[in-house]
Amino acid sequence: MISKKRFRAKMILLILGMAFLLPNDLMSQGWYRKNGLDEKVTTFLKKRQGTWRDLNVPASDGKILYDLIIKNQYKKALEIGTSTGHSGIYIAWALSKTGGRLITVEIDKERYQQVPPPR
Numbered sequence: 001m002i003s004k005k006r007f008r009a010k011m012i013l014l015i016l017g018m019a020f021l022l023p024n025d026l027m028s029q030g031w032y033r034k035n036g037l038d039e040k041v042t043t044f045l046k047k048r049q050g051t052w053r054d055l056n057v058p059a060s061d062g063k064i065l066y067d068l069i070i071k072n073q074y075k076k077a078l079e080i081g082t083s084t085g086h087s088g089i090y091i092a093w094a095l096s097k098t099g100g101r102l103i104t105v106e107i108d109k110e111r112y113q114q115v116p117p118p119r
Contacts, residue, residue, distance in 0.1 A: 041093050052086045053112075062090035069094035075101070082106035084114045 048062070065087060069077070075098055077091050082104035092102045106112040
């Protein structure tokens with residue numbers, strides 16, 4: 001019988017491996033522009049401005065992550081310790097423009113189920 005901890009570790013590795021093998025063509029074709037992604041993300045972040053707490057990165061750091069990804073044309077990112085996803089939003093947003101993919105991992109179920117309410 002395999003332990004829960006070992007099973008989780010194997011599942012995470014499996015998911016990570018599969019995600020990096022999938023094609024990136026959806027995002028690299030400018031899908032984000034046609035879908036109005038910039039407006040959607042900007043609106044989402046504005047509505048929740050000031051509601052991210054408990055060790056989430058500030059918006060200024062999120063913008064730095066976004067700019068670094070765009071500038072360097074990164075295609076893959078792994079975020080360990082996703083928390084409630086604030087930084088992940090900036091990372092995924094930038095990767096959508098480079099044709100990239102983000103994988104996030106969070107061990108604390110209560111953290112990743114939190115969604116800041118809109119103002």
